[in-house]
Amino acid sequence: MVRLPALDRKLLRDMWRMRGHLVAVALVAACGTATFVTMRGAYEALVHARADYYLRYRFAEVFAYAKRAPRTVVPRIAAIPGVAAVEDRIVHEVTVDVPGFGEPVTARLVSVPDVGRPALNDLHLRSGRYLAPRSTDEVLVGESFARAHRLKPGARLAAVINGRWQRLRVVGIANSPEHVYVIGGAGIFPDDKRYGVLWMGRKALEAALDMEDGFNSVTLRLAPGADEKGVIRRLDVLLASYGAIGAHARDEQISHQMLDGEVQQDRVTGLVVPAIFLAVAAFLVHNVLMRLIVLQRAQIGVLKAFGYTDRAVAAHYLKLAIATALAGSALGVALGAWLGAGLADVYQRFFHMPSLEFRLSIENVLGATAVCVAAALSGALPAARRALALPPAEAMRPEPPPRFMPLVVERLGYVQLLSPATRMLLRNVERRPLRAVLSVLAIALACALLVVGRFGLDALEETVRVQFREGRRDDVRVGFYEPRGPQVKNDLAALPGVTYAEAFRVVPARVRLGHRSKRTAVFGLPAAAELHRVVDIRMHEIVVPPTGAVISAGLARVLAARPGSVITLEILAGARHVREVPVAAIVEEPIGLYVYMDERALARVLGEGLQYTDAYLRVDPRRLHELYGELKRLPTVAGVTLREATLRSFLDTIAENFLISTTILIGFACALAAGVVYNGARIALSEHAATLATLRILGLTRREVSRILLGEQALLTAVAVPLGLVIGYGICAWLVVLVATEIYRLPLVVTARTYLYASGLVAAAAAASGAVVAWRVRRLDLVAVLKIRE
């Protein structure tokens, strides 16, 4: 049997004796490792699943839509230098009737070849079978939609396609790399019940839409090293005369954008959050070891006197840090793997990909462990250096008594305001200012984490409030296949239950300013619009002037536009006019890159009379179902969006996911705050044991002594909480910039509820760990202290 060297046995016994301290350190380190493992694992899972899916199912790189182009153009597209593969198809949005679901549902019908599989954007069949060749009524249904309605192969649907009522038969459930994240055309949020994707045989769809030998969408895959921008330019030229609205690359494809956003966010979170926890763990290791070295001063002297080298003594203390870090990282890896599997489940609800599984890679485990040990060592090294530097003769003498100074406030002359106990506490803090500052910072970070954790929800609710509740007052939004004349308002108002109808125009356009440009949508709104108001994040309504345009702040940033700038609108519809329009105002909106104009001003740009593509309706809620039935049958209606229902379903899903992540964060942040306070109080107890025991002898009760012991931690927590709220707000502001995309910018709003929740939880965690330490005051040895010379 191998005999453990005596010094290592001392190490094990020291660790056992200090298990309370070390468990607290290990828990904080475990939180850091766990977040590292979870976020890194989620990042790897997403990146891996995405790469695999995109490759195996041939996800396209360039996307273009037109009104109707003849298939004879396809060979010319394939001949564009750099194009490796072309898939032309028909894409059409329809209103679908799902048996048992009263509300109208919008579906995106996508054609697939009658023979063989699509060359690009192939389907991943989840259940059932693929379409039979030349079938006329068979469809494949997207998984999210199928799940929301519990559709199985064999289910029946109906749709109004090109004005004709058509029955559809579900034969299989499928996914496509094009729709990993399923989101409606008019919506910003997913709503699996009211928006879905259906795939149908090419011939059947051609027949239904009178699109024989034509296509309205084309997707491309590029050869390696191809000039993407050049291909898009040539494609736009080829399709210009067929009503194209401008081709775009993957980075503007909505599903890819959302997935990419999540990947980036995982990467940032996977760095920032573990860094916070591990920095605190390093600080705690440092405090524990510094105290241990003070306590074991004489032992260090003896070891050195007997011939242990400085290096061996230093290594002895480093081993303690490494062992603690290893224990913490083992726990963290296990916890991280468990949380990661849970996160992958959440992802599967939003991102439909095969092989989206959390994998605990060896690199991840080793990386997390290495980072955790490195953090502990960084905290331990200064302490070990102190042990290293202690000359044996000096080490064996007791440490000189600590020197105290009158407090700053006392020097100012307010001394009589403070009780001796308060002065004691303040002087202890003043004597080790760095430790106090770092403790405050660590507790503040716990508080900040809680603020940041809730900020997502606050920002989202604010977005919804500004843009979808203040800005929109409709009950139902209706989209038309073709622009309609002013008469449409009367037609809609005559529908059952409609109390007010407001029509507006949306046209696709490329907006230019200097060398910058962006493809976006131009809204033509009626003067004094009731149901669609342009509202900024401060809830101020921006009036759209009779001439000129109001643009989203996001678009202004992309174009570097200011009020007064003259932007060029290249309309991508109708006669494709190019017009210059002055920017009248910029509106700070959370979502979107829009151009708002008065409907008459837009009509002048388009060179047309007043025409409408969409309408908002206000509806008597008692007659909603009657209206739904009517809308489903109207051949002119391409899509129907129910504002509140969509918002509610989205917020419910998000709230559920937030509940999970918030619960985890609460646990972690509390562990952080509790770890810092517990360790601080334990070290204070160790440092002041003699003082506290003396106070007990002098007749102070346990409660009074505990109050003195915990006063320091209470003071630090009291300073840390407001600081944490400020830091939290700062991190939120930073996150706003960090995760802002062109189309979405989180509003920087932190509610009072969030501040209360964060400060309350941190205070509770601190109080709980303080109480645990206070309990140890019972075990103070009053007799022994009389003989101890500190």
Place this chain on the structure above:
Amino acid sequence: MNAEGRAAPAVAPVFRMRGVTKVYTMGEVEVRALDGVDLDLYAGEFVVLLGASGSGKSTLLNILGGLDVPTGGDVWYLDHQLSGAEDETLTRYRREHVGFVFQFYNLIPSLTAAENVALVTDIAVQPMAPEAALGVVGLGDRINHFPAQLSGGEQQRVAIARAIAKRPDVLLCDEPTGALDFATGKMVLEALERVNRELGTTTVVITHNAAIARMADRVIHISSGRLVGVESNAVKAAPGDLSW
């Protein structure tokens, strides 16, 4: 022998100990620190408890001071029974009646001399002003000094001031000069003598230094947990006349 512990003025004792034993279990070894001690202490007397290291004198003092409870026997302070009392009762007893002086002073390093005293006067019923208490021990001019700025003798006198400031009924001193040189030790003893004389506080000093015995009213010898002799000094020596 025990009877001699009771031989004293014919008034009611402040402390009564009867058949007090204290057994410590140190690992697997039982140590009998006190072994059937009977002792009476009277109001206002200055008692020196003399014994070698390990004789049980500190244990006796700890039990008198309510820091420890006996394994067997009875201890009474006036009408309070200390033997078998709860921790809270003992805390209250210490708070209201006892002043302690320790060998290593046990001052709070982060508090000045006056503040160390105030720590006790803040929780006492009818305390002296901290400045007055420090005046009694001759430190009126050092009240705003921190322990690290005071000599050992000065620190011990602060400890005495802290102990007497609440006007305790009994002052218990554990080797008060043990960590001090001869000259400063004598200054500390002078302070104790003055407190005993001017305030009439019952004072118990434990020491292994036989020279100090000459300034006591009574000297009690302790050895191996038993009282082995009591003597009364007909004439008490002034601390200044002591030498060791």
